[in-house]
Amino acid sequence: MTQPVAAPPPPAPSAQPAPAQPAPPAKARKGFWPAPTGKPVGAGVEDTPSLLNRLQIIGMAAVLLFGLASGLVQFLSYQSDGRAADDTEQLLRIQEIRSSLLHADAVATNEFLIGGAGDPNLSTDYDESIEDLLKQITAASDAQPADEKALEALVVEISRYTTAVTEARVNSRQGNVLGNGYMSDASALARGNAKAILDNLVEANTERAEDSMGGQHPFWLLLIGVVAAAVLVWISILLASRFRRYVNVGIGVATIIVVVTTLVASVAAWRGASQNDDLLDKELQNAVDQSAARVAGNDAKAYESLRLILQGSGPTYEPLWEDAAAIVEERASRTVLDEWNAYADGHRQIVELDDRDRWFDAKRIAIDTGDEAPTASFDNFDEVSQQVADDNGEITTDELRAGRTLALIGSLLTLVLGFVAAVAVARGLGARRREYA
Amino acid sequence: MSRRHQLFAAVVSAAVLVLGGCGYEDTPVPTPIAEAKYTPGEVTDCNTDPATLLSEPADGTVDPGSTVDRIRREGVLRVGVSADTNLMAARNTQTNRIQGFDIEVVKAIGEAIFGDGFNLNTDVQLRVITAGDRIPLLGGPDAEGETRPAELDLVVRNFTINSCRKEQIAFSAVYYNATQQVLVRAEDADSYDGPESLAGKRVCAPNGSTSLINIEQQQPEAEIVPSVTHTGCLIKFQRDEVDAITGDDTVLAGLAAQDPYAVVPEQIPLNPEPYGVGLPLGDDEFVAFVNYALEQMVASNEWQRAYNTWLADELGAGSPPTAIDPTS
Numbered sequence: 041m042t043q044p045v046a047a048p049p050p051p052a053p054s055a056q057p058a059p060a061q062p063a064p065p066a067k068a069r070k071g072f073w074p075a076p077t078g079k080p081v082g083a084g085v086e087d088t089p090s091l092l093n094r095l096q097i098i099g100m101a102a103v104l105l106f107g108l109a110s111g112l113v114q115f116l117s118y119q120s121d122g123r124a125a126d127d128t129e130q131l132l133r134i135q136e137i138r139s140s141l142l143h144a145d146a147v148a149t150n151e152f153l154i155g156g157a158g159d160p161n162l163s164t165d166y167d168e169s170i171e172d173l174l175k176q177i178t179a180a181s182d183a184q185p186a187d188e189k190a191l192e193a194l195v196v197e198i199s200r201y202t203t204a205v206t207e208a209r210v211n212s213r214q215g216n217v218l219g220n221g222y223m224s225d226a227s228a229l230a231r232g233n234a235k236a237i238l239d240n241l242v243e244a245n246t247e248r249a250e251d252s253m254g255g256q257h258p259f260w261l262l263l264i265g266v267v268a269a270a271v272l273v274w275i276s277i278l279l280a281s282r283f284r285r286y287v288n289v290g291i292g293v294a295t296i297i298v299v300v301t302t303l304v305a306s307v308a309a310w311r312g313a314s315q316n317d318d319l320l321d322k323e324l325q326n327a328v329d330q331s332a333a334r335v336a337g338n339d340a341k342a343y344e345s346l347r348l349i350l351q352g353s354g355p356t357y358e359p360l361w362e363d364a365a366a367i368v369e370e371r372a373s374r375t376v377l378d379e380w381n382a383y384a385d386g387h388r389q390i391v392e393l394d395d396r397d398r399w400f401d402a403k404r405i406a407i408d409t410g411d412e413a414p415t416a417s418f419d420n421f422d423e424v425s426q427q428v429a430d431d432n433g434e435i436t437t438d439e440l441r442a443g444r445t446l447a448l449i450g451s452l453l454t455l456v457l458g459f460v461a462a463v464a465v466a467r468g469l470g471a472r473r474r475e476y477a
Numbered sequence: 478m479s480r481r482h483q484l485f486a487a488v489v490s491a492a493v494l495v496l497g498g499c500g501y502e503d504t505p506v507p508t509p510i511a512e513a514k515y516t517p518g519e520v521t522d523c524n525t526d527p528a529t530l531l532s533e534p535a536d537g538t539v540d541p542g543s544t545v546d547r548i549r550r551e552g553v554l555r556v557g558v559s560a561d562t563n564l565m566a567a568r569n570t571q572t573n574r575i576q577g578f579d580i581e582v583v584k585a586i587g588e589a590i591f592g593d594g595f596n597l598n599t600d601v602q603l604r605v606i607t608a609g610d611r612i613p614l615l616g617g618p619d620a621e622g623e624t625r626p627a628e629l630d631l632v633v634r635n636f637t638i639n640s641c642r643k644e645q646i647a648f649s650a651v652y653y654n655a656t657q658q659v660l661v662r663a664e665d666a667d668s669y670d671g672p673e674s675l676a677g678k679r680v681c682a683p684n685g686s687t688s689l690i691n692i693e694q695q696q697p698e699a700e701i702v703p704s705v706t707h708t709g710c711l712i713k714f715q716r717d718e719v720d721a722i723t724g725d726d727t728v729l730a731g732l733a734a735q736d737p738y739a740v741v742p743e744q745i746p747l748n749p750e751p752y753g754v755g756l757p758l759g760d761d762e763f764v765a766f767v768n769y770a771l772e773q774m775v776a777s778n779e780w781q782r783a784y785n786t787w788l789a790d791e792l793g794a795g796s797p798p799t800a801i802d803p804t805s
Contacts, residue, residue: 155570155571155573156570156571184501185501186501186502186503186504187503187504188503189503189504189506190503190504190505190506193506207715211735212570214735215569215570215571216563216570216735217560217561217562217563217567217568217570217708217731217735218563218708218711218712218732218735218736219570220561220708221561221706221708221709221711221712222712225709225712232510233507233509233510236507236510237506237507239507240504240505240506240507241504244501244502244504244505245504248501350561351560351561351568351605352559352560352604352605352606352607352610353607397602397603397604397605399605400573403573
C-alpha cells in the first residue's frame with residue numbers, strides 16, 4: 041500500500057542543493073498559507089531524516105504503549121469482574137454458613153424444648169443443617185485459600201458445638217437437668233468464637249468483593265488514550281510545520297484508532313463500573329441483607345426456646361430477642377416480613393404467657409408444629425429468606441460474569457489495534473521520508 | 478534474551494500479578510474469647526449467728542384479713558422457686574413437673590394454708606426465678622438498691638439466712654441446715670481430707686460467690702476456676718477442666734446425682750448455710766404461720782420422707798433442724 045499524500049509532489053528544483061547565497065526570507069503575508077510543497081521547511085538547517093526517525097520511534101512507541109496499557113487495563117477489568125463474581129459467591133457462601141449454623145441452633149433448641157425423645161423431624165432437620173454446613177465449609181475452603189485457616193478454626197468450633205448439643209440430648213433423655221446447661225452452653229458456643237470467626241470471614245469477603253467490583257477504570261483508559269492521541273497530534277503538527285502538509289494520513293489513521301478505541305473502551309468501562317455499583321447497591325446488598333435477616337431471625341427463634349428451656353430467664357433472653365427482631369425488621373425484604381410478623385405475634389403471646397407463669401401454655405405454642413402455628417410462619421420466613429438471598433446472589437454473579445467476555449475481546453482487540461496504529465504511524469512517517477528523499 | 482529484556486519481562490509479569498490481585502491476605506483468625514476471670518465476691522460481715530437465725534414462734538392461727546386469709550380467698554399461693562437445682566427444685570424432663578426437696582416444703586406450707594383439699598397444681602403458682610430475683614420479688618432491694626412491691630408470697634429456693642438479708646426481707650425458721658462442702662471425682666473420694674487436699678487442684682464455683690472466697694481463704698494454693706452456675710461447673714468437671722466443685726451440699730448432691738463419677742465425700746463442712754423460707758418484711762403473723770407449717774411437716778414425718786426421697790442417697794442420713802422440730 042502506498043502512503044497517500046495531502047498534495048501533489050512539489051516541483052523538482054526545490055530538491056536541489058541550497059544556493060550559495062540564501063535568498064532573503066519571503067515576507068510572511070497575513071492570512072496566507074504557503075502552498076504545500078512536500079519539502080521540509082528550512083531543509084538543510086536541521087537533520088530531517090533523524091527527526092523523522094525520532095518521530096517514528098516516538099509515534100510507534102506511543103501507540104504500542106497505548107495498545108499494551110489500554111489492553112492491560114481492560115484485561116485487568118476482565119479479571120476483576122471474574123474475581124468479583126468469585127468473591128461475591130464466597131461472601132454469600134459464608135453468609136449461608138452463618139445462617140445455617142444459627143438455623144441448626146434454632147432447630148436444636150426448639151427440639152430440646154420438647155423434651156424427652158424430642159421430635160424425629162426436627163432431629164433430621166438439625167442433622168441435615170449440620171451436614172450442609174460442613175459441606176459449605178469444604179466448598180468455601182476450596183474456593184478461597186485465604187479463608188482456609190479461618191474455616192479450619194470454624195470447624196473446630198462447630199465440632200465443640202455439636203458435641204455440646206449431643207451431650208445436652210443425652211442428658212435430657214436421661215432426665216438430667218444438666219442437659220439444660222449443655223444446651224445453653226452449645227448455643228453460647230454458636231455465638232461465641234464461631235461468631236467472631238464468621239464476622240471476620242464476612243468482613244474480609246465483603247471487602248474483597250467490593251474491591252473486585254471496583255476493578256473498572258474508565259478514567260485510566262481515557263487518560264492513556266488522551267496521552268497517546270496528544271503525542272500523535274504533536275507529531276502531526278510538527279510534520280505539518282516541516283512539510284507544509286496539513287494531514288499525514290498514517291498519523292491520522294493512528295489517531296482515529298486511538299481516539300475511537302479509547303472512547304469505546306472508556307464508555308464500556310464506565311458502563312461496567314456503573315453496573316457493578318448498581319449490583320453492589322441493589323442485588324448484592326439485598327442478598328447480604330436477607331442473609332443477615334435470616335441469621336437474626338434464627339437467633340431470635342433460639343433465644344425464644346432458651347428462655348423457655350432455662351425457665352425464669354426471660355429478662356436475660358427477651359432483650360436479645362428484641363435486638364435480633366430489630367435487625368430482621370430493618371434488613372429483611374418486604375416479601376418475608378408478613379411471615380416474620382406472624383411469627384413475632386406468636387412470640388409475644390409466648391412471652392405474655394411465660395411472664396404470667398403459664399409456662400406450659402407458652403411452651404405449647406413454641407413447639408406447635410401446626411400449619412397456623414408461629415413456628416410454621418418462622419419456617420416459611422426462614423425458607424423464603426434463603427431463597428431471596430440465593431436469587432439475588434445468583435443475579436449478581438451472573439451479571440458480573442456476563443460482561444467478562446466482551447472485556448476480554450476488547451482487551452485483545454485494543455492490543456491488535458495498537459499494532460495496527462503503529463504500522464499506520466510507520467507508513468505515515470515513511471511517506472514523508474520518501475518525499476524528503 | 479538479554480539481561481535487560483529478562484529484567485523487563487520480570488517487572489512486567491510482577492506488575493500484572495500485583496495489579497491483577499492474584500493473592501489475597503489470609504482472613505484473620507480471631508483470638509479465642511477468654512473464659513471469664515475470677516472476680517472475688519465482696520467480703521461482707523454478714524453472719525449466720527444463732528441470734529440471726531431466730532424466727533417467730535410457730536403459730537397456726539389465721540385471723541381475718543391476715544395474709545393467709547387473703548391467700549385462701551384468692552385461692553392461690555405465689556411461690557418463687559428454682560427449676561434447675563437438681564433434687565431441690567428441678568423440672569422433670571419426662572413429666573415437665575418441677576420437683577425436689579424445696580417443692581416438698583412448698584407442699585407442706587400449701588397443705589397448712591388450704592387444708593385437706595390442697596392441690597399443688599391448682600392452688601400454688603410456682604414462679605421460676607433466678608437467685609438474683611429472690612430478694613427483689615419479696616419487696617427487698619434489687620442490685621441497684623431499688624425496691625418495688627412484693628410479687629410473691631414466699632421464696633423457697635435454697636435460700637441461706639444471714640444477718641444482711643434479714644434486714645431486707647423476713648425468714649422462717651431454718652428448715653434445712655445446709656453446709657458448704659466439696660464435690661470430687663469418685664477416685665479421689667477416699668483420699669479427700671478437707672481443704673488441704675485441694676492444694677494445686679482446680680476448684681470451681683459460681684463467680685463472685687462466697688463459696689470461692691471461703692476456699693481461697695482456707696486453701697490459698699487451690700486454683701480457682703469460676704463459672705456462671707454450678708451446672709457450668711459440672712460441665713467443666715465432665716470436660717476435665719476442673720478437679721473439684723464447691724457449694725452447698727444440697728446443690729452438690731444434685732450435681733453428683735447426674736454424674737456417677739462425681740461424689741460428695743464425707744467431710745467437715747467449710748461453712749454453715751442454713752436455709753429458710755423467704756417472706757416479705759414486716760409480716761410476723763405470716764412468718765409464724767409458715768413456721769407452724771414447717772413444724773407440721775416435721776411432726777407428720779413428711780420432712781424425713783422428703784429428705785430420704787431427695788437427698789439421703791447423695792448426702793447420707795439426715796434429720797430435721799431443731800428450729801422446726803416441735804419435739805426439741
